[in-house]
Amino acid sequence: MAGDRQVSKRAVILAGVAVVAIAVAGTLAFSPWNSPSTAQTAAPPAAVPALIDSAVPQSDAQIKLSFAPVVKSVSPSVVNVYATRIEQQSASPFANDPFFSRFFGQGQFQSRPRESQSLGSGVIVDAGGVILTNRHVIEGATDVRIALSDGREFAVDIVIEDAQTDLAVLRVRDPGQANFPAITFADSDALEVGDLVLAIGNPFGVGQTVTSGIVSALARTGVERSDYEFFIQTDAAINPGNSGGALVDMAGHLVGINTAIYSQSGGSVGIGFAIPANMAKLVAEAGVSGGQIVRPWFGAKMQAVTADIAASLNMVAPHGALITEVAPDGPAARAGFASGDVVMSVDGVAVDDPSAFNFRLATKPIGQSVKLERLRNGSSESIDFTVEAAPVPDANTTATITGDSRFAGTTVRQLDPALAEVKGLAYDAKGIIVTEVAPNSPAEAMGLKVDDIILQLNDTAMDSAKAFAQTASQRVRTWQIILQRDGRVTRSIISG
Structure with missing residues (x-):
């Protein structure tokens, strides 16, 4: 790990690809200072004061210090998660070899389904059978089951998959009369x-x-x-x-x-x-209530305060989240924030960087007023900020293409500043973004992918979902498509 905030991505392993469990009992450790043989001759250095008087254990309770009571109370709330996926696997190792394809035909190399399983863990958060786990444990699963510590197994449905937190909520499909042992959340x-x-x-x-x-x-x-x-x-x-x-x-x-x-x-x-x-807890509560996760939107882009930036702002130490851009008419703009401001704390809790700020704000309820400490031109002041939700897409900002169309199976949403921020785009970004491509649809065959940004169709600018729906439904011989993918703009011509 290089520094406090950098971890090699190759070295970080999501802990849910295969299942594992661990067993440990608490033990009472004795240092040489507490040893009976040295208690009369050795003393700790003066610079390290003893926090507890040295003493030989006098009872079984002192010797048998154990975490067992905690484990007994918690273990029933922890479950094993078994996720099954159906993946397409090539029937031949020569599937991508143009020589074999030429002489034997592509039909010889059609993919075939293959079943794979992954194992992970989960935590019961509601007595009705609601389980919290990691999204990467169940991502892409066609069947998910859980096993309780007492051996009972249940099929579950996926209620929430939240990529932004890598959390997922499951619900037991047929709980019967079971009353599941739910865990208690700490602060x-x-x-x-x-x-x-x-x-x-x-x-x-x-x-x-x-x-x-x-x-x-x-x-x-x-x-x-x-x-x-x-x-x-x-x-x-x-x-x-x-x-x-x-x-x-x-x-x-x-x-x-x-x-x-x-x-x-x-x-x-x-x-x-x-x-x-x-x-x-926020994700779990959304799953228990059957609702959706509603997150706050600040409406500003930020970066960490480096030592050089801190020196230029006459800050004692490099802390806080520096605002670099503010969304026009967004919550931050309406609260008076501007580029160059530094957010130092949320409700009195210091923030070291943008990640800390995002976390603190995300745990605040929508509509609540919070106090943000703002540093501007060397002066600190407290700003009352009302937590607002990001704009929710509606029928006027989304469109799904069906029927006899080259774009059938495509769902799009027109860009707004909040969505542009999530996707790493400029606040004034234009176009419509692909949010879903149905499997085995004409849109998938055409090569469209989620997060593609369609800028233009047949010389018509795609500035709204309505414009896309009207244009994509036309019957034409060829399509000229200008789209942006992974930051690159490309032009393609596809037959209708």
Whole structure:
């Protein structure tokens, strides 16, 4: 790990590709200072004051210090997650060889379905059978099942898949009379470095396992590609299969969802990452209520404050989120923020960088007023900011093409500043963005992909979903398409 905020992407492994679990019992460790043989002759250095008086254990309770009561209360709430996927696999290793295709025909190399399985973990968050796990555990799954610690198995439906947090919510399809043991959420903001934690999951598919450790760092970023990077780091052993499992405190409350590990080998090296409970709780509550996740939108682009920037702004230390661009008529603009402002805290909690700010704002309810500390021209002031939701697409801003059209199977949405920000585009970006391409549809055969931005069709500018729907429904001999993909603009001519 290079620095506090950089982690090699190749070394970070999502902990849910295979299942694993861990077993650990708490032990009482004695230092030489507490040893009976040295207690009379050795003393700790004066610079390190003893926090606890040295003493020999006098009872069984002192000797048998254990995490067992915490594990017994929490284990029933942690489940194993089994996800089945149907993938297309080529029937021949020569499928992409033009020589063999030429002489034997492409029909000899048609793909065939192949079933694959992945294992992970999950946490019961509602007695009615609602489970929280990582999205990457169940992504692309055609069938998902869970197994409780007592051996019972249930088929589940996927209620929410949230790519922005890498969280997913599952619901037991037929719970019957079962009353599921739901875990209690802790306030993850109350965590401190050095706090004891337990990680519970199903590593390597060996079955439910418990490991112990401490919180080794907070607010870690640069771990994986998600919109809300603000991870808890722990040295409790986390391995492939622990993804979606519970990280709990000594009260048996959920402080995080185990998500990734830093490893060159694929196994635990003592650096694991968990999504804080305060973020996980928002996704879980949306799943329990059957609603959608509604997130705040600030309406400004930000960057970290470097040492050079801090010096130019006469700041004592490089902290905060520097605003580089403000969306016209967005929430930040209406609150008076401008480029060059630095947001230093949210409701009195300091933010070190844009990731920290995004996390803090994302955990605030829509409509709530929060206090943002703003640094402008060397002066600090408190700004009352009302948390607003991002614009929601409606029938006027989206379109789905059906029927006898070359674009049948395409769903698009016209760009707005909030969507442009999410996609990394300029606030004034033009065009319509492809949000869905139906499998085996004419649109898929044509080569359209999700996140393609269609700029022009047959000399008609695509400035609205309505314009796209009208143009795409025409019967023409050829289509001239100008689209932007991965930042590159291309022009194509396709037969109608």
